[in-house]
Amino acid sequence: MSTVPCRFPPEPTLSVTTLAAAPAPAPPTRRAGPAAALTAGLLLLLVVAVLSIAVGARPLSLTEVWHGLVSAASPEHAVVHRMRLPRTLLGLVAGAALGVAGALMQTLTRNPLADPGLLGINAGAAAAVASATALLGVGTAGGWIWFALLGAATVTVGVYAVGGGRRATPDRLALAGAALNAVLYSYVSAVMLLNSASLDRLRFWTVGSLANAEFATLRTVAPFVLAGLLVALAGARSLNALALGDDTARALGARPALVRGAAIAAITLLCGAATAACGPIVFVGLLVPHLVRVLTGPDLRWLLPACALYAPVLLLGADVLGRVLGRPGELQVGLVTAVLGGPLFLRLVARR
Numbered sequence: 001m002s003t004v005p006c007r008f009p010p011e012p013t014l015s016v017t018t019l020a021a022a023p024a025p026a027p028p029t030r031r032a033g034p035a036a037a038l039t040a041g042l043l044l045l046l047v048v049a050v051l052s053i054a055v056g057a058r059p060l061s062l063t064e065v066w067h068g069l070v071s072a073a074s075p076e077h078a079v080v081h082r083m084r085l086p087r088t089l090l091g092l093v094a095g096a097a098l099g100v101a102g103a104l105m106q107t108l109t110r111n112p113l114a115d116p117g118l119l120g121i122n123a124g125a126a127a128a129v130a131s132a133t134a135l136l137g138v139g140t141a142g143g144w145i146w147f148a149l150l151g152a153a154t155v156t157v158g159v160y161a162v163g164g165g166r167r168a169t170p171d172r173l174a175l176a177g178a179a180l181n182a183v184l185y186s187y188v189s190a191v192m193l194l195n196s197a198s199l200d201r202l203r204f205w206t207v208g209s210l211a212n213a214e215f216a217t218l219r220t221v222a223p224f225v226l227a228g229l230l231v232a233l234a235g236a237r238s239l240n241a242l243a244l245g246d247d248t249a250r251a252l253g254a255r256p257a258l259v260r261g262a263a264i265a266a267i268t269l270l271c272g273a274a275t276a277a278c279g280p281i282v283f284v285g286l287l288v289p290h291l292v293r294v295l296t297g298p299d300l301r302w303l304l305p306a307c308a309l310y311a312p313v314l315l316l317g318a319d320v321l322g323r324v325l326g327r328p329g330e331l332q333v334g335l336v337t338a339v340l341g342g343p344l345f346l347r348l349v350a351r352r
Contacts, residue, residue, distance in 0.1 A: 283338060
């Protein structure tokens, strides 16, 4: 028997010329990390805050803004401290509240379309304010705040009870909130149509506005917003586990019922305070978490602080745009966010 020799092709040899001609590997692309996203958000917030103070019926230069802030003898002091500064600070506080509440809602319900109005919290605040205006004659923001917080808390407890209490699931909470939301907003519309005095007092509040901002209002709502932010940030790690499902959360050491209850309490404080001060403002809590998630990822330990920075950027930016487009008057910030938020959200969904 004859054997056939096995022939292998010769191995390629690498010369210096070959190595020099080979293309160099492309450097790996790196995305900006969460820390860079927070830094950029802080810078944007500073720029928009300065614009919020400078832009208005009477435009101010940066020098005039500075003198108005630090010098009581400056001609711009009254404009800055009585009108522009309270408005800007309220936009910062309300924007942070709405942004963080939106991120909590989307995590809690596992629904990317969830916003602070999904559980009926905004509707509960609006119904309480409408009732106080029509039945008790309350017509100031300082008087509305406590009724709005009471209404938000009452509806939250009702949604949690209807959704199953300790056995509540994201689907049950969303359905109960949607039902109460529809009923309560129908009640608000009926009150405004049947009571002309209430319509005159509530028409700007129901659209959403920062125009009537006062330091007294800010001092009232700020503690509730701060408490809600602290509860949200403290529960970020447990909410990360809850986003994976109740069974996985239990395996990781979290208590789903307790975490869900704390998150709902934080949402109530944040939404109730923001709605009481500014009225129901739409799309901020829905849009900002989606935009920020692209920069920070889904980790709530980074997502929540970033939402607290970028949501005021959107709210104050819309407020400044409303002042520019509506001169010599202004467009309410709730109208601007509604007009801009819809197309922006649709484009974001289309790109993703």
